[in-house]
Amino acid sequence: MKREDIKIAENEIVSRILENNLKNKKAELIDVLYDIIYNEKKRLKTEIKDKTYQKDKEFFKYIIKKSKNANKSVQKELIKKVTAYYLNEVISEFKPFIYEISTKILPPTISIMLNALSPKKIIKNKFTPPPIEHNVIVTGEYKKLQKISKKGTVIIVPTHLSNLDSPLIGLMIYKLGLDPLVYGAGLNLFKNKFFGFFMSKLGAYKVDRRKQSILYKQVLKEYATFSLERGYGNLFFPGGTRSRSGKVENKLKKGLLGTGLDAYQNNLKNKNEKPDIFFVPLNLNYQVVLEAETLIDDYLADAGKSRYIIDDDESFKISKIMSFMEKMLSLDAKIILNFGDAIDPFGNKVDENGNSIDKNGNIIDKKKYLYENGKLVEDSQRNRAYTEILSEEILKSYKKNNVIMSVNFVSFIAFKLFEKQHESSDFYKFIKDPTIDLSIKLSNFYKESDILLKKLHKMHKNKEITLSEILLEGKSEEILSEALKFSNLLSKNLPLYRKGIRLYSNNLKVLFYYHNSLDGYKF
Amino acid sequence: MNYKVGVIGSGSWGTTVAQLVAKNSYEVNLYSRDKKQVQIINKEHINKKYLPEFKLSENIKASNSLKEVTKNSDIIFIAVPSNAFRSTIKKMSNCLKPEQILISLTKGIEIKTYDVMSQIISQESCIKLIGVLSGPNLAKEIMKEQPAATVIASKFDFVIKTVSKIISSDKFMVFAQRDVLGVEVAGALKNVIAIASGIGDGLGLGINATSFLVTLGISEIKYLALKLGAKPETFYGLAGTGDLMATSFSVLSRNFRFGKLIGQSNGVEEALKSVGQVVEGYTTTKVAHLFAKSINVNMPILDAVYRILYKNSKVDEVLAELLKIRKDYLWE
Numbered sequence: 029m030k031r032e033d034i035k036i037a038e039n040e041i042v043s044r045i046l047e048n049n050l051k052n053k054k055a056e057l058i059d060v061l062y063d064i065i066y067n068e069k070k071r072l073k074t075e076i077k078d079k080t081y082q083k084d085k086e087f088f089k090y091i092i093k094k095s096k097n098a099n100k101s102v103q104k105e106l107i108k109k110v111t112a113y114y115l116n117e118v119i120s121e122f123k124p125f126i127y128e129i130s131t132k133i134l135p136p137t138i139s140i141m142l143n144a145l146s147p148k149k150i151i152k153n154k155f156t157p158p159p160i161e162h163n164v165i166v167t168g169e170y171k172k173l174q175k176i177s178k179k180g181t182v183i184i185v186p187t188h189l190s191n192l193d194s195p196l197i198g199l200m201i202y203k204l205g206l207d208p209l210v211y212g213a214g215l216n217l218f219k220n221k222f223f224g225f226f227m228s229k230l231g232a233y234k235v236d237r238r239k240q241s242i243l244y245k246q247v248l249k250e251y252a253t254f255s256l257e258r259g260y261g262n263l264f265f266p267g268g269t270r271s272r273s274g275k276v277e278n279k280l281k282k283g284l285l286g287t288g289l290d291a292y293q294n295n296l297k298n299k300n301e302k303p304d305i306f307f308v309p310l311n312l313n314y315q316v317v318l319e320a321e322t323l324i325d326d327y328l329a330d331a332g333k334s335r336y337i338i339d340d341d342e343s344f345k346i347s348k349i350m351s352f353m354e355k356m357l358s359l360d361a362k363i364i365l366n367f368g369d370a371i372d373p374f375g376n377k378v379d380e381n382g383n384s385i386d387k388n389g390n391i392i393d394k395k396k397y398l399y400e401n402g403k404l405v406e407d408s409q410r411n412r413a414y415t416e417i418l419s420e421e422i423l424k425s426y427k428k429n430n431v432i433m434s435v436n437f438v439s440f441i442a443f444k445l446f447e448k449q450h451e452s453s454d455f456y457k458f459i460k461d462p463t464i465d466l467s468i469k470l471s472n473f474y475k476e477s478d479i480l481l482k483k484l485h486k487m488h489k490n491k492e493i494t495l496s497e498i499l500l501e502g503k504s505e506e507i508l509s510e511a512l513k514f515s516n517l518l519s520k521n522l523p524l525y526r527k528g529i530r531l532y533s534n535n536l537k538v539l540f541y542y543h544n545s546l547d548g549y550k551f
Numbered sequence: 552m553n554y555k556v557g558v559i560g561s562g563s564w565g566t567t568v569a570q571l572v573a574k575n576s577y578e579v580n581l582y583s584r585d586k587k588q589v590q591i592i593n594k595e596h597i598n599k600k601y602l603p604e605f606k607l608s609e610n611i612k613a614s615n616s617l618k619e620v621t622k623n624s625d626i627i628f629i630a631v632p633s634n635a636f637r638s639t640i641k642k643m644s645n646c647l648k649p650e651q652i653l654i655s656l657t658k659g660i661e662i663k664t665y666d667v668m669s670q671i672i673s674q675e676s677c678i679k680l681i682g683v684l685s686g687p688n689l690a691k692e693i694m695k696e697q698p699a700a701t702v703i704a705s706k707f708d709f710v711i712k713t714v715s716k717i718i719s720s721d722k723f724m725v726f727a728q729r730d731v732l733g734v735e736v737a738g739a740l741k742n743v744i745a746i747a748s749g750i751g752d753g754l755g756l757g758i759n760a761t762s763f764l765v766t767l768g769i770s771e772i773k774y775l776a777l778k779l780g781a782k783p784e785t786f787y788g789l790a791g792t793g794d795l796m797a798t799s800f801s802v803l804s805r806n807f808r809f810g811k812l813i814g815q816s817n818g819v820e821e822a823l824k825s826v827g828q829v830v831e832g833y834t835t836t837k838v839a840h841l842f843a844k845s846i847n848v849n850m851p852i853l854d855a856v857y858r859i860l861y862k863n864s865k866v867d868e869v870l871a872e873l874l875k876i877r878k879d880y881l882w883e
Contacts (some may be wrong), residue, residue, distance in 0.1 A: 374649075374679055386677040388644060396649040397679060400709070401552045413706040417679060 029210065029231075033258050034119060041250045042111045046104060048246065057103040060243055061095050064088075064110055067241040075238075087113060107243070114247045118212075120233050163357060166200055168367035168429060172380055173308050176370055177206050179382030180304030181256050183288050184209060185422055187277055187311050187430075188265040190318050191223060191343035194232070197263060197310070200365055210255045211263035212248060212284075216337060220344050231260075237337055249287050256291035256305060257298070266422060270338075272327035274320065274544035276311075276430050280422060286415040289373040293411070296395055296404055303395075306378055307418065309368035309425035311494075315361040315433050316517050317541075318352050319343050324541040328459060355517050362433065366494060368425035374414050375421040432484065432546060433496045435518070438511035439542035441476045442468065442524055442531060446539075459536050466533040473531055477504040483551050493549060518542070553577070554717060557624030559639060561588060561613065562828060563601040563690040564656055565630030570694065571718050572628075573608035581613045582620040589613040601828065605694045621646040626654065626713065628684070629668070632829040633659025633739075637671050644676040652680040652710055654703075658738040659831045660838045665779065667735035682710045683731055684718075685738040685790040687797030689804065696722050702790040704728040704735075726789060733785030736776045738794055742832030743839055744768035745798035745806035747856050750866060752807070753814020760874065765799050768852040775839060775853075778846060806832035819860055836860055 029037060049060055068088045075081045094106055176182065186197060194213060201209055212235040217223040235248060252262055264284050267277035288305045295303030317323075322341035342348045370378040374397050379385050384392040397414065398404055445468045450458050458464065481504060487493045488500065498507055508526075515522050521535040523542070533539055554577055558569040561583035569579045583589050591599050592613035596606055614620050621627065621643045631639045636657055647653075653676075655668035666674070669681050686701035693699050703714045703725055711727045719725040728734055747768050751761035773786050785791060798804040802811070809830045812822035823830060840857040843850050855873050858864035 376677065384677075386644060386647075387675060390645060390677070392649055392677045394649060399650050407709060409708045414679060416706060417673075 029119070029255055029258070029260060033255075033260075037119065037251070037254050037258075038112065038115060041115055041247065041254055042108050044254075045111050045243070045246050045250055046107055049107060049243075050104075055242075057100065057107060058095075058098070061091070061098075061103060061106060061110075064241045064243050065092055065095065067239070067244075071238050071240065110243055111247060114239070114244050115251070117236070118233050118247060118251055120231075163361070164196065164200065164363045164365065166204070166365045166367070168311075168365075169308070169369050170204060170365075170367045172370055172378075173367055174204055174206065175380045176306050176378060176382045177261065180302050180306055181259050181291070182206075182261040182306050182308055182370075183256070184261070184263045185266050185285070185307055185309050186263070187426055188267050188270045189274070189312055189314060190270065191217065191341075192318060192349075193265070193270075193312050194263065195223065196312070196363065197365070198231075201261075207261055209263040210252070210260045212252070214337065223343075245283065249283060249290075252284060253287040253290045253294065256287065257294050257300065259302065266419070270319070270323060272323045273547075274317070274324065274541040275547050276426050276545065278423065278548060280419045282412065282415050282419055285419055285422075286411060288418075289411050289414055292373050293398055293404075293406065296398065304382055305373055306370045306382065307373065307422065308370050309422050309429065311364075311366040311368065311426060311429040311431060313364040313366065313431040313433060313496075313545075315363070315435055316352075316356060316514055318349065320541050321519055321538055324537050327541075328456070328537060352517075359513060359517060361514060361517070362496070364431045364433075364496065366429045366431050368429045371418065371421050371425075373418055375417040427493070427548070428491050429494055430545065431494045431496050432499055434498050434502075434507045434511040435514055435542050436545040437477075437480070437484075437499055438508055438524065439539045440546040441473060441480060442533065443536070443539050443543040445472060445476065446533060446536065459540055462534075464536075466536065467530050470526070470529045470531060473508070474504050477507070480551065481507075487549070554625045554713070555623055556580070556717060557620040557627040558582065558630065559617065559620065559627060559643070560630035560656075561585070561592070561598060561601075562630060563598075564688075565628065566598045566602055566607070567688075567690040567693050568628050568630065568656060568684070568718070569611050570605075570608055571720070571723055573610035575717055575720065576610065577717055579608075579611045580620045580624060581611050582617055583613055583615065586615050589615045602690070602694055617642055618646055624651070626652045626717065628654045628656055629672075630656035633657050633661060633668065633831060634834060636668050637661065637675060640672055640675040647676045647678055649677055649679070651678060652682065652713060653678045654682040654684055654710075654714060655735070656684055657831075658685060658735070658742065659835055660736065660739045660779075660842075662834065662838050662841070665838065665842055667732060667739065669731050669735060680707055680710050681705065681731070682707075682714055683734050683738075684714070685734050685794065686726075687789060687793040689797055689801060691803055693723065698722050698724070700724040700726060700789055700793075702726050702728045702734055702788065704731045704733075704790070706731060728785065728788070728790070730782045730785040732779070733776065733781030734790040736779045736781045737772075737786050737791035739831065739835050740772035740776055740839060741791065741795040741798060742806045742830075743836050743853060743856055744772060744795060745804055746810035746813075746830075746832045746836065746860075747852055748799040749804075749807040749810020749812075750814040750856070750859065750870075751810075753811035754866065754870065755814075756870075764852060764873075765795075769795065771850040771852050772839070774848065775842060775850075779842070805830050809833065813859065814866060816866070833860060 049057060072085055091106055091110060094102060098106065173182065184197065186193060194211060208231045210231045213232040215234050215236040218234055233251060256262055266280040266285050268281045271277060288307060292303060292305045319341040322338060326338060372378055372384045372394055374394060376384040376392055376394065384394040386392055446466050450464065484493065484495055484499065488495045498510055512524065512526060515524050519535050519538045523535040523539040524531060524533050556572050556577050557580045558565050559582045561581050569581045573579045588600060591597060592607065596609060597603065598607060653672050657668045660667055661671065669683055672678055672681050682703055682705035684701055684703055688699055688701050703711050705711050706729065715725040744765055747764050748761050751764050776786055777783060798806055802808055805826050805828055809822050809826050812825055813819065823833065836856050839853055843853060851873060855869045858869055859866055
């Protein structure tokens with residue numbers, strides 16, 4: 029957010045949150061305070077003892093002390109104080125100047141984007157990779173996105189596979205000539221040099237997922253709502269976190285999604301000139317995912333051992349990112365950003381002029397969804413129900429705009445064939461046992477491949493799934509050979525390789541991960 | 552607020568709902584395809600074809616224009632057969648507006664898509680304020696003003712509140728429910744069991760055997776209902792078990808009557824004709840059969856009803872197979 033808006037934001041958000049909590053019949057102010065104290069005490073116990081820790085500890089010690097026997101007006105003051113404290117951490121100042129420089133330097137290649145951290149490196153390496161358009165493909169309804177972003181405020185809602193997602197989207201949004209997006213990024217990413225640099229420059233605000241208090245979540249939501257009302261486009265990852273399994277999201281977090289409707293409702297109330305909010309789903313598809321191995325390990329970890337926050341995977345080491353990118357570029361691995369059709373906060377389709385339309389193309393007077401007996405009425409239960417409808421529409425979009433690449437396709441067939449061979453064994457044992465013998469006949473592979481390809485072509489035609497170019501035009505042999513080309517980029521232990529007339533795997537987990545992209549479809 | 556209410560479909564249930572609302576002093580526009588019926592309702596206040604013995608409230612105005620009824624109503628109840636549901640919504644959709652409430656009274660699952668009526672409404676129109684009314688509600692008992700209870704299911708509290716307000720009375724109790732899909736799926740599938748029960752009754756098998764058929768049937772349709780997305784607790788509520796009881800043991804139920812006629816060795820066509828109204832269970836049997844097949848589960852009762860209705864299998868043969876006396880026992 030720009031400096032002039034931040035000033036307004038602080039006052040506005042603090043007073044809105046107090047007001048909302050006063051209105052809430054289910055919880056008294058003191059309950060909100062108790063919830064803060066309980067959660068912050070719990071969090072601070074496990075926190076690393078650094079500067080921030082000391083500051084936090086002192087601050088909450090003060091809050092605890094003041095909360096004892098506090099009357100209503102003291103309670104109000106304390107809620108305001110904590111809100112402001114949280115807000116201060118969340119807010120980042122968006123500097124248009126730096127944004128200009130960083131994005132102008134960054135293209136034409138991701139490699140240069142990486143090297144931008146240290147300009148000297150570019151000169152030393154003398155590495156001139158092909159233009160970014162060659163590897164990062166933007167497709168789908170992006171033209172509509174460009175048009176409607178002039179008519180209202182846009183919320184991009186992408187699938188989430190990698191920590192590279194947000195810098196990539198930031199960059200592509202710039203290339204499409206759109207204004208930078210406001211988005212929440214994990215505090216752990218800010219601590220990482222590589223991501224930290226881009227995050228704060230591209231409009232990110234800080235989200236600390238270890239902070240679990242109700243008030244903290246209110247602050248995040250209100251910040252998003254307020255920025256939308258001020259006309260800043262937002263980026264939400266509605267799945268909440270990177271997909272651990274490699275599957276497309278099948279459930280979304282409704283809290284943040286609902287801020288779109290809240291902002292729209294506030295805009296109507298405040299007679300904002302451009303009240304409309306549009307959601308644009310986006311499928312991110314990588315031929316190769318940088319953190320795949322760590323993510324799938326976590327997914328398959330014994331119950332209770334999986335981690336909600338992962339902050340030591342491949343994406344946290346700059347050297348790893350660099351070598352990954354270089355290899356990716358040299359092997360011509362693609363990243364596809366497939367924009368879905370725009371929808372309004374009620375789940376209706378939106379046309380190029382920003383109008384909500386029904387199936388017959390009739391324009392819907394959408395503000396009336398918020399009317400009762402002829403006037404605007406606030407009803408949080410109703411709004412949650414609308415957001416549920418919206419969430420279902422986004423999920424539908426994810427499913428049909430999911431781009432299947434050669435690695436996904438080949439992994440799916442190979443994994444299914446391996447699984448069939450070991451039908452009787454327990455799934456988790458099967459997938460984790462490194463001594464298991466994994467080999468299939470190439471001819472069997474091709475047989476299955478031809479069958480699946482036919483089915484997928486039909487689904488692609490019916491707009492139930494999206495196929496990448498090679499799957500649409502290539503034969504089974506070509507698809508397999510392209511996928512095998514990437515095998516050693518997927519993992520050191522090869523997920524799939526060919527020897528003579530057979531295919532083998534040394535890494536079933538990673539094969540499973542890429543296979544999962546096709547999970548959940550009916551064949 | 553004085554809501555304007557529309558009812559699409561003037562069969563016995565549509566008319567009964569119109570009557571319930573009209574008795575609460577709301578004006579009701581009742582749409583009928585049949586011009587003659589419209590005239591009779593407006594002149595004589597009677598639904599000659601389906602409920603000839605009851606006087607209708609004068610607050611009910613019949614109309615032959617689907618467009619007018621759609622346009623002029625704040626709340627619209629839809630009671631058309633499930634196989635005409637999509638085409639009816641399509642016809643209405645150009646006149647529908649976001650602030651309107653649509654309530655489905657139809658209990659069915661669409662063939663091929665496995666969509667229930669609420670899903671069809673949201674696919675074909677701009678309407679989001681959708682609800683479903685379902686329960687053990689035999690039309691004639693309600694017309695007689697005998698006490699009854701029903702379920703209104705919606706994602707929106709606003710819809711639940713509004714519909715309860717206009718329809719409930721000291722004789723008609725309304726319960727709220729969020730599991731819209733569950734209410735619809737349970738309400739549709741139970742008709743298959745009602746047919747099975749009717750067949751048993753028609754054959755004179757006795758209450759013991761009929762209860763056995765119904766119990767076995769419940770566990771089958773429960774399995775399908777959960778697979779289609781219903782919540783188990785909904786299944787045991789008014790819209791599930793409640794409705795099942797009413798339909799499986801009463802000659803007032805069309806599906807039961809239809810089954811009974813078949814049990815009394817009438818042909819399928821003949822029985823359908825004789826009931827004279829839409830028998831939703833007939834279509835639902837096919838849908839349920841196809842769905843069970845698609846998920847590869849074996850359902851003996853469902854299969855038996857399907858074979859009798861669609862494969863010309865002889866009732867006694869199918870039944871004999873189903874009730875084959877075994878020398879050993881089965882686990883429940």
